[in-house]
Amino acid sequence: xxxxxxxxxxxxxxxxxxxxxxxxxxxxxxxxxxxxxxxxxxxxxxxxxxxxxxxxxxxxxxxxxxxxxxxxxxxxxxxxxxxxxxxxxxxxxxxxxxxxxxxxxxxxxxxxxxxxxxxxxxxxxxxxxxxxxxxxxxxxxxxxxxxxxxxxxxxxxxxxxxxxxxxxxxxxxxxxxxxxxxxxxxxxxxxxxxxxxxxxxxxxxxxxxxxxxxxxxx
Amino acid sequence: xxxxxxxxxxxxxxxxxxxxxxxxxxxxxxxxxxxxxxxxxxxxxxxxxxxxxxxxxxxxxxxxxxxxxxxxxxxxxxxxxxxxxxxxxxxxxxxxxxxxxxxxxxxxxxxxxxxxxxxxxxxxxxxxxxxxxxxxxxxxxxxxxxxxxxxxxxxxxxxxxxxxxxxxxxxxxxxxxxxxxxxxxxxxxxxxxxxxxxxxxxxxxxxxxxxxxxxxxxxxxxxxxxxxxxxxxxxxxxxxxxxxxxxxxxxxxxxxxxxxxxxxxxxxxxxxxxxxxxxxxxxxxxxxxxxxxxxxxxxxxxxxxxxxxxxxxxxxxxxxxxxxxxxxxxxxxxxxxxxxxxxxxxxxxxxxxxxxxxxxxxxxxxxxxxxxxxxxxxxxxxxxxxxxxx
Numbered sequence: 099x100x101x102x103x104x105x106x107x108x109x110x111x112x113x114x115x116x117x118x119x120x121x122x123x124x125x126x127x128x129x130x131x132x133x134x135x136x137x138x139x140x141x142x143x144x145x146x147x148x149x150x151x152x153x154x155x156x157x158x159x160x161x162x163x164x165x166x167x168x169x170x171x172x173x174x175x176x177x178x179x180x181x182x183x184x185x186x187x188x189x190x191x192x193x194x195x196x197x198x199x200x201x202x203x204x205x206x207x208x209x210x211x212x213x214x215x216x217x218x219x220x221x222x223x224x225x226x227x228x229x230x231x232x233x234x235x236x237x238x239x240x241x242x243x244x245x246x247x248x249x250x251x252x253x254x255x256x257x258x259x260x261x262x263x264x265x266x267x268x269x270x271x272x273x274x275x276x277x278x279x280x281x282x283x284x285x286x287x288x289x290x291x292x293x294x295x296x297x298x299x300x301x302x303x304x305x306x307x308x309x310x311x312x313x314x315x316x
Numbered sequence: 317x318x319x320x321x322x323x324x325x326x327x328x329x330x331x332x333x334x335x336x337x338x339x340x341x342x343x344x345x346x347x348x349x350x351x352x353x354x355x356x357x358x359x360x361x362x363x364x365x366x367x368x369x370x371x372x373x374x375x376x377x378x379x380x381x382x383x384x385x386x387x388x389x390x391x392x393x394x395x396x397x398x399x400x401x402x403x404x405x406x407x408x409x410x411x412x413x414x415x416x417x418x419x420x421x422x423x424x425x426x427x428x429x430x431x432x433x434x435x436x437x438x439x440x441x442x443x444x445x446x447x448x449x450x451x452x453x454x455x456x457x458x459x460x461x462x463x464x465x466x467x468x469x470x471x472x473x474x475x476x477x478x479x480x481x482x483x484x485x486x487x488x489x490x491x492x493x494x495x496x497x498x499x500x501x502x503x504x505x506x507x508x509x510x511x512x513x514x515x516x517x518x519x520x521x522x523x524x525x526x527x528x529x530x531x532x533x534x535x536x537x538x539x540x541x542x543x544x545x546x547x548x549x550x551x552x553x554x555x556x557x558x559x560x561x562x563x564x565x566x567x568x569x570x571x572x573x574x575x576x577x578x579x580x581x582x583x584x585x586x587x588x589x590x591x592x593x594x595x596x597x598x599x600x601x602x603x604x605x606x607x608x609x610x611x612x613x614x615x616x617x618x619x620x621x622x623x624x625x626x627x628x629x630x631x632x633x634x635x636x637x638x639x640x641x642x643x644x645x646x647x648x649x650x651x652x653x654x655x656x657x658x659x660x661x662x663x664x665x666x667x668x669x670x671x672x673x674x675x676x677x678x679x680x681x682x683x684x685x686x687x688x689x690x691x692x693x694x695x696x697x698x699x700x701x702x703x704x705x706x
Binding site for chain 2: 176247271
């Protein structure tokens, strides 16, 4: 994509350490693993089934991934508001609203994302799991990692994902009577809607830059 | 293990005391103590609600959100280069260190790498922001315990470091200097010599603080054996940085991670402490400032030549992909999970900030401690409000 990329010119190297780690994880997960991806010298992604979320996290932890890094969610629906840079007087533009999940696939609009790491090393795994569109409920992993408590509260508050078995699901950042789920893509960023964003600046070519422009496009 | 025993013993004594009170029917009503959000002993607007039984805390919870700015939402309407201006303001005492993992994540998805010179200068500025951040912690620590002198030393010496950061980047607190593919500018003339003399001053500062504070009997009696966090609990809560190393976990992302920075090119060591108490956490941070000055000194000797920026298009579009990059920031592990959809701006950014995890252990660690220890434990855990609330 970019001619400056060094990664494009060299062949993808094999990463035997991560290959064996992924094999161990998939081995312990068995049928609970829905999909997985390993990028050499980068990272491991594993998507597990919704029903087995807590059991899968516990199984991966038992392999030595005892450090709880974070838990959050991703809303894969493209924002209906774009980047909030539309002209308010013009009719709203047509936007791509198709939901495309990222690494390790998926089938639902919301996905949970958690990262566990083996302490003392850089071996980590990004665990994903689909969140059912109707019930929006996933099992809480607080019994496995006590530190997930706040992360699940934040995810519940920001995305509206319920965690069954969470000891204390309350707002953490927002007022207790706040309505709506701010990090959902269909939650408008009001600051961008009530007033045009002043940061829309076109990059203007500097004097004497024309040649460079052409060489980049060629 | 003996430390765990101490803790169990403490709760046993508390339980005995509670039983005794019931037995003589002299049970006192619990009292709820509210500390903050504005309180001289809290840095920033963290509010702690503690339920007390006499002098002992039976339940405590920090109440965050007084400074929530919603950066994760804001990144979705920014372009990649604009995001660095936002993430500067997460941990505002070590702001350059916040930019680095985000830029590295964007570079990872694009498949490019900064030039060796840029990586080197990034590492120097990263360590300078660590020194600026942690030296203020060391001064602030004294204030929390009632000693006023160290904070003057800290502000005096941090100013030298901020001047260096300002000379190189133009901003004292918000450098906004890191770019996809390298850095905005090269180092200014005279930076290297100046930095060397400042590093000498900072090492003196560490000696001063060590003599003033760490050797002090009152300081020791108020921090040793207080707020003990065992290794297993620390890992469960995702504690990172000095808090984790003070619990005896030998883990530093600067050493253990293969990353496009210059830490592997110099000789330094990871500091750990087996105790896991407040004293250990403070001591580890003090030693880390010393190590940082050593890292900077060595890096200054070996800055490679060449440009500080690879050639990138003017309008940066990051291809579709996901990446996780974290670095060992002054407060602990700071990482970004970036999802890009072949656009000028990120589709989703999850900001994993260190203080959020470090403070989530507070309800656990404050259980059973005495009221004056609340402040020392919070101080030793070391948080920046912007880093909790984001």
